[in-house]
Amino acid sequence: MKLSSRIGLGALLAAMGISTVYAQAVTQPADPSAPKTRAQVRAELVEWLAAGYDPLDWVNYPENAQRAARIVAQQREQRGNAPTAVQ
Template identity: 55%
Template sequence: MNTVTRAAVGVFAAACCFASLPASAQSYNPAQPMTRAQVRADLAEWRAAGYDPLDWIDYPENAQRAGAIVAQRRAAHAAGVMPQSAQ
């Protein structure tokens, strides 16, 4: 491998590390409790994804579906990509 190729690989590796910083900036820590505002924002996000905490008849399915939508939206937000359509 010549010097130019090594430099290009190094620049590419540094760019990948720099691009992944926002994803690790807000990591989930189950040992640290959430604030009331964080819980309310999380519930609002789940409700926007279609979750209804009072819907006991469709409980496991609606929670799983909303959880998948929330996870997809958070992954898209962390990657800096806007979703094509709001679900």
């Protein structure tokens, strides 16, 4: 498989995993149908990567994503369930 295909698929999996876990872990804003900004999505990805998520680790998927989701959820809970502040 070409490197560009692997990177594209990894990015797609990361985006799907992040959006799913984020929707479950964080209380929704006043308008849940409002789209996220690019900065919000990037901030979430940074949180996941810091928690140990590797979008290119297909061998350990979905355990890798679930572990990172738990870590991110715990960090958010310690902060008082506040979503990531992006300026």
